[in-house]
Amino acid sequence: MTITHNGLLSAIDRIAAAMERDFDMLNAADGALGDGDLGVTMTRGMRAISETKDDLPEDIGMALFQCAQAFTKSSGSSYGTLVATGLMSAAKTLRGKDHIDPEDMSGLIAGARDKMQERGKAALGGKTVLDSLDYLAKALASAENKATAAAQAVDTALKDFRDKPATAGRARIFGDKSIGMDDPGMLAMQSVVKAAVARH
């Protein structure tokens, strides 16, 4: 599962399409536990990235950096800022390379998770996108088939956290009422990852 420049471009297309498809679902999920704009955030962000596609440099680190910038300019929503933070973390590590090696995936995602945690100051285990990334990083560390493992990890994360209360972001104020409900950010990450690995 080496990711080349072209691989990145086609992953962007798949993710952008998935976000258009999931627009209402993500707004609704965020509407139940937040302000209902996560579908807006994700479509806007992916459209902004798609628009820069032709200008993305061969340096895959620089390319991810530009994706992060495009996403962050498209809105100020928490999720957008967190995603951009994660992308920047990976971008820094990858700078100077023209592809991503499969065995580096786990480390890149763990690094992103940590930077995003610094940014959002939420604890791991708090039922946020951080937990999805944490599951991802751990699954990718050992898995043979990275794509299958990734798709399974985001599903498992959702399942494992569904019955816990939210403790970060706007969902925090719902406290125990959030038990049984999926975190919108984890749902978005599920869609993103499955689209990225073409398992949707």
Add this chain to the structure above:
Amino acid sequence: MTITHNGLLSAIDRIAAAMERDFDMLNAADGALGDGDLGVTMTRGMRAISETKDDLPEDIGMALFQCAQAFTKSSGSSYGTLVATGLMSAAKTLRGKDHIDPEDMSGLIAGARDKMQERGKAALGGKTVLDSLDYLAKALASAENKATAAAQAVDTALKDFRDKPATAGRARIFGDKSIGMDDPGMLAMQSVVKAAVARH
């Protein structure tokens, strides 16, 4: 139908009681063609007059002047100001007397009508309290039985004007929609006059 100091006091009692009785009716009538406060205005005004009853001087002109003052202080509504203007007009003419002669009634009411017209700048025939007073003055000029004539005059005025449009006060803005509806001020005058002559 000579009105003495005691006659004035008992008329005040009867009018005050009639206003309490007609509170909702007058508010409703004014609600349909205005701001719905005429019952409030009349009960407040008559309560204020009732409170001064013990202090009303024997001079019937001075007594009416004090009634006018009490009414005017109790609210700033158009009807209150018009009634007070009419009372003051009568008060000026009567100053120095200790009673009202029946044959002076018509002239006193005509004088009040004219002063009220000056105050409110509305035309006669405009479907207002002025028209009730105009009918009253004319009926009293010739009638043998003043009380019966007065009670009939306020009824006739209402009947004659019911199907004309209002042209003065807040009711003016309803224009032709006011056709078929009684002017609240004329209704109030009907109650006042009938209570005054004990024909209610």
Add this chain to the structure above:
Amino acid sequence: MKKILNSPDAYVDEMLAGLIAAHSEHYQMYGDSGKVVARAKPGKPGKVGIVTGGGSGHLPVFTGYVGQGLLDACAVGDVFASPSAEQMADAIRVADNGAGVLRLYGNYGGDVMNFDMAGELVEFEDITCSTVLLADDVASAPPDEAEKRRGVAGMVYAFKIAGAAAEEERDLAAVTAVAQKAADACRSIGAALSPCTVPQAGKPTFEIADDEMEMGMGIHGEPGVWRGKLQSADEIANEMMDRLLADMPLANGDRVSVLVNSLGATPPEELYILYRIVKERLDATGARIIMPLVGRYATSMEMSGVSFTLCKLDDELERLLRAPCDCAFWRVG
């Protein structure tokens, strides 16, 4: 729309008590008749007094505009109800600094009767009064019956301009003349989206469907020129400007001030959206905009909607409009 109050009957008295508790440097109560507010620091001896009055529920109108360079005193009634002649007489008494008093207020039947009667009461005390009526609402009568029009937000300009003239120690005739000039220079129109509730009535002043608005509605809910589907901000602004400019055309080189006013609940965000069009339309006439005002200057409690007022200025009016004034709701200079 819900209200925060204790007893409906106490609404106005408690409001005034709080106003004076909060802003004792600006306002004080006067006299025994109730609901009469005067400047905390009276005007100089020899300054013409200016009084106004009318129903409560329109803050900052009327009471709020008592202050330096503005009004000397004000009598208010219950919500949307005229104060009594006695209260108005008290307002005139406290406003008088020996140079006579201008009665400057909106053209409503009850207020007119009571201010006239108040004038007769204080005549006995040798206080000379003059009168200028505001009748700026173009939706309330056609131009050939302009004297029947109701007074609305234009009074803010008249208060400001007359107040500044009085501060210059002009005599009663001169202050009255410039107040009349200001009143004549104002045209207003309103549009309402939802009603307010008069505390003593306990129910909304009118009913209007969720997708409707009413063009030209008066500040107490008086019927307007049409009721229909809620339009876009730009459509609303353009129609209101059409109506104002038809009544008082502006030409290249004219000067005009404009007030974009919320009737209460409509937030400033939406006033600014409207202001884009107001400015565009005024710019298109070639007139120059002087000191535009955007905010809540004359309201109907929690009614939602807006009014626009144009005030056409000459040298004198512009200078007086820009002169200093100070009250708890408005400061210039």
Add this chain to the structure above:
Amino acid sequence: MKKILNSPDAYVDEMLAGLIAAHSEHYQMYGDSGKVVARAKPGKPGKVGIVTGGGSGHLPVFTGYVGQGLLDACAVGDVFASPSAEQMADAIRVADNGAGVLRLYGNYGGDVMNFDMAGELVEFEDITCSTVLLADDVASAPPDEAEKRRGVAGMVYAFKIAGAAAEEERDLAAVTAVAQKAADACRSIGAALSPCTVPQAGKPTFEIADDEMEMGMGIHGEPGVWRGKLQSADEIANEMMDRLLADMPLANGDRVSVLVNSLGATPPEELYILYRIVKERLDATGARIIMPLVGRYATSMEMSGVSFTLCKLDDELERLLRAPCDCAFWRVG
């Protein structure tokens, strides 16, 4: 509640366009990221810059408080949505007069992340930033988790006091310290009666029955401490004062300013009815009330309801609160 607008997506951009058209002497747009407003006349070289930001829909908060003796620049997002880090970086850039920039804003997750990220962006341009978060809403977390509290109307005091300190040409550390002192001295609580509508959502932010209120509700409709029957004005005011004084007791001889703030639709009449009790309660503690503020200082469009804010003052804070400031919505001195 109905809104006057064109397209929901254009609400904020059109609002800003109108704001700047109306008040070009106070405000100007800055940069390419959009929705960044700066002072029309920049601060003096060497003056510490102060920026804020947050979602739109709270006028005068945030943009309105850009001005002399207040803020230097502001980034706003869509209604109730954080601006982007890029906009915030632009606000920091234009606010910098070479002496560093204080980020002074409300404690909301998205805003915090974005202001942090903006700080990292401008670090490369050698602009030093400090941060003070407003977290004054006592209903949003208990005292032992005070750092989790949301920022509400208390930010008006922080803007005013920090702005005055910056105008005195103190350095970044000193301005930051006094801003923190002001933030620590503020306690707020709100009560909501009816919701507002976010244009892009098109429906009210929450539902509440016609005879209900919610104590402690946040300015975006965040759940409060109880929902129940609408109480009388005096009961509401007393409970709000109870909660504030429990969190920050006042003693004889203390000085305190108080802001009685409408969330939007609630008219000033009702704020003054509440103020009677606020003053009574503060007088009863023996504290002295300094410069009470009553009006619309921090709103949620057409939401109806109120908030109270106490700001406990020492010599320094009182002096800075009374120092001159000027913007289109507020003037002191």
